[in-house]
Amino acid sequence: MILYLIPVVLAVFIVLYFRLYLFAFPHNRLVILMYHQIEKESHEDLTVSLKNLEQQFSYLSRKKYTSQFFSELTASTKKNIIITFDDGYRNNLEYLPSLLEKYNLKATIFIPTEFIEKGYNNYSMMTFDEIRNLDKKYFEIALHSHSHENLRTSSINFIEKDLKKNMEILDAQNIRYSRVLAYPYGKYPQKKDDKLIFFSILKKIGIDFAVRIGNKVNYYPTRHPYELCRIDIKGKDSIIKFKLKLIFGRLKLF
Template sequence: MILYIIPVLLAVFIVVYFRLYLFACPHNRLVILMYHQVEKESHEDLTVSVKNLEQQFSYLNRKKYIPHFFSELTISSKKNIIITFDDGYKNNLEYLPSLLEKYDLKATIFIPTGFIEKGYNNYSMMTFDEIRSLDKKYFEIALHSHAHENLKNISIDCIEKDLKKNMEILDAHNIKYSKVLAYPYGKYPQKKEDKLTFFSILKKIGIEFAVRIGNKVNYYPTQRPYELCRIDIKGKDSIIKFKLKLIFGRLKLF
């Protein structure tokens, strides 16, 4: 009997705690969600099923989360959200436009131009023409480097050249983009001096924000525009786990 009581008590505690937390939390919360691929069914962490994604989008709409692009970021509520997708997979084009329109949401897609030019493993990627044709009411394009290398492992000079190439290729294809960078693999220089130099390069080339993973809720305005955290939404996350992540980021007990 006690085995049944404990989960029920835990569920009640979580619900009550959620409501108290949301009531007390600051109005300047900014949740940034991270996705990659969308398929009819999910078989891996980086792919979310259409069914799960629609359930998540429906929840955001019902609970009146306010969707933002990085390019028009103004905070006026407790329920601010930026939805992001990495890499420019063709399945994003197949499934996202109708879902975003249906639930009145927006998405930022971070583009590594090398993946679009040369492909990535055996995945189908969008073309530059397809990226350019995305409805700007629902989509914002942003930067994900050119070569998609771990920025923690390459020199500052190489990073600068790579990021400039990322922007130059998008410019050459007449693709409008926001100067927001998603770090490949969520990595960037961590040693104090290297980080300061790296951030100075980002500022020099006009990068306004950069996102890592972190799995934490942000507060905006921020003093750390190059270390905004995203919350990793995995393929097999249940709707309960999704709701938990919206509040807390990642919970260790899950």
């Protein structure tokens, strides 16, 4: 039984060692946080409460994290952090501007253009006018595909057309955006040959970075610009759990 546990213990040690190394040598670490909705009270994982979000932003500010846009990434990433929100919910517009200004932070919002055109379930979404008029000092717009389909199960032909449509609509709406893609549902092709073809399409259409979930702190600069990890901040994460995620990402231990 003990022999069976050795590989598990060793694997946990390696993971912890690597993540602590990145914490100890912050020039090589890049933390990317992932959020979705904001409400006064949170009742689900994809919605963070206003109280929790302000507590988290306050902590980042006190600890002198420097939030960046993807367009500002450099090789030196000491205490740099990228804050991201997916989908373009209107509650982002209601709550984020004042919080970002108060704590001198920035946020990247990934826009799936079909959600803005047609809506998404019964959620209230931002309009193209509202997205266009976001303060560029605090907001960066980026790509989240057009139709928000699972790219892992989509054809290469569909993926290329869908991503181009995402960009074409933003261009037509005169919305400035960074060529950074957040994979819908965090999914993208995993088989080696499929992945190589997929990444070649991203390069062909001019994508600079792409983010999955992964729940890890990134080593940066990276040799894998299309596989950057984001740390999923859940609606009811305590401030202690948030602090641990900044160091380790998400570990099943927590």
